[in-house]
Amino acid sequence: MSDEVSRAAPAGGRPVRSWRVSPNLALDRLVAERRAAGEPLVHLGFGEARLPVLPELVERLTSGAGRTGYGEVAGDAAVRRSGAAYFARRGLPTGPEQVVLAPGSKPLLMALFAAVDGDVLLPNPSWVTYAPQAELFGRRVHRVPIPDRWGGVPDPEALRAVLRDLRRADGRRRVGTLVLTVPDNPTGTTAPPDLVREVCEVARGEGVTVLSDEIYRDLPHSPGRPFLSPASVAPEHTVVLTGLSKSLALGGWRIGLARFPDSARGRRLRDRVLSVASEVWSTPSGPMQEVAAYALAEPPPVRERMAASARLHGVVATAVHDIMVAHGARCRAPSAGFYVYPDFEPLREDLARHGIRDSASLAEHLLKQAGVAVLGGHHFGDSAGALRFRAATSMLYGENARQQTAALDSPDPLRLPWIADQLRTLDAAFGALAPPGGRTRSRHREAT
CATH class of the missing domain: 3.40.640.10 (Type I PLP-dependent aspartate aminotransferase-like (Major domain))
Incomplete structure (x- = not known):
């Protein structure tokens, strides 16, 4: 997933960073390439609002x-x-x-x-x-x-x-x-x-x-x-x-x-x-x-759209937060925007059995084994050894303007088939990381 192109120092100075594409943009491109090749992925790796234009x-x-x-x-x-x-x-x-x-x-x-x-x-x-x-x-x-x-x-x-x-x-x-x-x-x-x-x-x-x-x-x-x-x-x-x-x-x-x-x-x-x-x-x-x-x-049209967007972001981010917590993660409750940042430290011993020891290997495992794309916490300056990542929940609203508009307008967007299906995929993916006896039954598993 590396997009590094050079490690040369700037002319006349010391190297201040690796020359590479920003990791969120690199991951978004990778997901687009894999989807184009027919691979089904749940994309939580890119901070895009993913809603139709007003x-x-x-x-x-x-x-x-x-x-x-x-x-x-x-x-x-x-x-x-x-x-x-x-x-x-x-x-x-x-x-x-x-x-x-x-x-x-x-x-x-x-x-x-x-x-x-x-x-x-x-x-x-x-x-x-x-x-x-x-x-x-x-x-x-x-x-x-x-x-x-x-x-x-x-x-x-x-x-x-x-x-x-x-x-x-x-x-x-x-x-x-x-x-x-x-x-x-x-x-x-x-x-x-x-x-x-x-x-x-x-x-x-x-x-x-x-x-x-x-x-x-x-x-x-x-x-x-x-x-x-x-x-x-x-x-x-x-x-x-x-x-x-x-x-x-x-x-x-x-x-x-x-x-x-x-x-x-x-x-x-x-x-x-x-x-x-x-x-x-x-x-x-x-x-x-x-x-x-x-x-x-x-x-008024702008105010109404922002209010509808904020409501949708809150409902879906909370649902994803609840899935993470149900499967053993610690996670701050989201209050604005469309992100959650779970910490799977409580499952470190169980994750080690999957070969997961840090945020990079956790993100790689989720992508390869569960078809879920997230951005590892090390990209945000977090400790490389931590088991944290960012999930951008706004990517769940739909693949086209029709689905996204329906999500904005729905009184219960979690029941829309394309959102519910992705939530079930997430529930299964994170449930597979936790020990069977330690899992909490989530509403998304019950809906399957």
Whole structure:
């Protein structure tokens, strides 16, 4: 499953990473190839929302098709006003000058890693892209464990300990960035306000820039769940990142945006990011700005679609979580987005009989023996010896727009045949890992 193409060091520098395709994209390609060859697979390895496009967005894309000229690097005034209003409705008063649009949030992240000097702190585990992007700019990455109940935000005491250790090792070395993911990928959880507040106060005291990745914010499983953006705690230190790839399933359209602090520090950072942007992507796509201006204004069709999506994500993610737990895994209960991150450590002795001793061999066994594709925890910075992986539950909704629409509209999507069949496959696959006497009967096995 390797997509490595070279191990040569960049010209004039030390090697900072292996040159390879991002593991989630490599796995998605592998699954597509095997399915094309006729192999039936349950795909839980790729973080795609996997839902049909909202017709109103297609209309905006069509109406913007004539926008073929270059525009402002940050995006035109209309889309930045719409983005500012989007943040303001979430309790973050924002002016259009604080908003930058880009072809996806990944380019914005990369520009920010380029723009902020110093080392990078990441919750461990965290999304597969953060560390490679930081390392491409020669940034040293330090991983900080997350608490037992939530991901996306490091344990505050562990964060303080890492900062103390770094100061002892080299008092002149600077930590520039702390990345937080609220809600989180890979765990599918949302850190509570008290934890966000404590971690942000630590970062604030150190003068660290917080990158708050909030791309799953609009997909809470329970409406009204308490949510605190780091930008509310440390407004002068926090850049908020989001986009439309998850909330409106527009991953292939590439629409991302950032909110910069309304301060001299924030303006300097925005100018640096725009400098990078001007040399890399020049300007956001004109047709996509048309889509974004409409979507970020959140008219009723957009609000209704996001609410339906969040409900579906919650139902299916909870079902997959329950299967994992029923077969012996420890797993944080998902609260937003469409991921679960089970830990099969309680079954280590049983898994060893299958030749499974780490996250890589666990993922390989599931793919080869059970036809289930997952992304091993080691890709997220987790301990290679741990028995953890990320499962993207949104891949279960259907293979075409008709099935996916039915899943969105169904009062009980778990009873739809194509979803129920895949859940039964998962139930059998994970049941085969557990000792027969230790299995818990699940509703999915009873339905067979």
